[in-house]
Amino acid sequence: EDQVTQSPEALRLQEGESSSLNCSYTVSGLRGLFWYRQDPGKGPEFLFTLYSAGEEKEKERLKATLTKKESFLHITAPKPEDSATYLCAVDVRRWNNDMRFGAGTRLTVKP
Amino acid sequence: SAVISQKPSRDICQRGTSLTIQCQVDSQVTMMFWYRQQPGQSLTLIATANQGSEATYESGFVIDKFPISRPNLTFSTLTVSNMSPEDSSIYLCSVEGRQTHNTEAFFGQGTRLTVV
Numbered sequence A: 001e002d003q004v005t006q007s008p009e010a011l012r013l014q015e016g017e018s019s020s021l022n023c024s025y026t027v028s029g030l031r032g033l034f035w036y037r038q039d040p041g042k043g044p045e046f047l048f049t050l051y052s053a054g055e056e057k058e059k060e061r062l063k064a065t066l067t068k069k070e071s072f073l074h075i076t077a078p079k080p081e082d083s084a085t086y087l088c089a090v091d092v093r094r095w096n097n098d099m100r101f102g103a104g105t106r107l108t109v110k111p
Numbered sequence B: 001s002a003v004i005s006q007k008p009s010r011d012i013c014q015r016g017t018s019l020t021i022q023c024q025v026d027s028q029v030t031m032m033f034w035y036r037q038q039p040g041q042s043l044t045l046i047a048t049a050n051q052g053s054e055a056t057y058e059s060g061f062v063i064d065k066f067p068i069s070r071p072n073l074t075f076s077t078l079t080v081s082n083m084s085p086e087d088s089s090i091y092l093c094s095v096e097g098r099q100t101h102n103t104e105a106f107f108g109q110g111t112r113l114t115v116v
Helices: none
Strands: A003-007 A010-014 A019-026 A032-038 A045-050 A056-059 A062-066 A070-075 A084-091 A099-101 A105-110 B004-007 B010-013 B019-025 B031-037 B043-050 B068-072 B075-080 B089-096 B105-107 B111-115
Touching: A003 A084, A003 A099, A010 A019, A019 A032, A019 A084, A032 A062, A032 A070, A045 A056, A045 A062, A045 B105, A070 A084, A099 B043, B004 B089, B019 B031, B019 B089, B031 B075, B043 B068, B043 B075, B075 B089
Parallel strands: A010 A105, B010 B111
Antiparallel strands: A003 A019, A019 A070, A032 A045, A032 A084, A056 A062, A062 A070, A084 A099, A084 A105, B004 B019, B019 B075, B031 B043, B031 B089, B068 B075, B089 B105, B089 B111
């Protein structure tokens, strides 16, 4: 069965304290892995897509990496405005849409 | 990218009633998707809505409970019928950025439903 597991469930950082969020997956036929940011009361906002092991993408303080079994979202020198829930999703695409979402990591960055 | 407008943004409803959620996209899209996000949990796909055909429902979701309309390529509705407190959740409309494989999804801001 396809599964996506995110860890930790919640993470509290001081401003400037770098860390990583993990997304591990067990799927057959991965066609893409996605990272989203979700602020309270809003829909998920797309951040990155990764397609193959070894691929990396960067955006400001965020960097996403992918291996054959997991993905990491590295946050370098975070700021309070980075506080949000970060969602990971995998596309197994057997039919029209076959996205499997993780439960998310709730990140809080304190000033 | 696509801009998705969803309404209402939130509602409090009595059990046994129904609520219809609307989703408007600023461009024509083949497929629109409806998700449910229960408190502290991941997004779960309810159904895929294609224009001109019946919606395709995921396991655990049925048309009688969650009827969907898709009258054109920019609009869809999801109705939550005969609501119970267990239906309290955030409901999200989504579309793909491109109509090809391996695309990111774009989401509306969600509808926060509370059933009392």
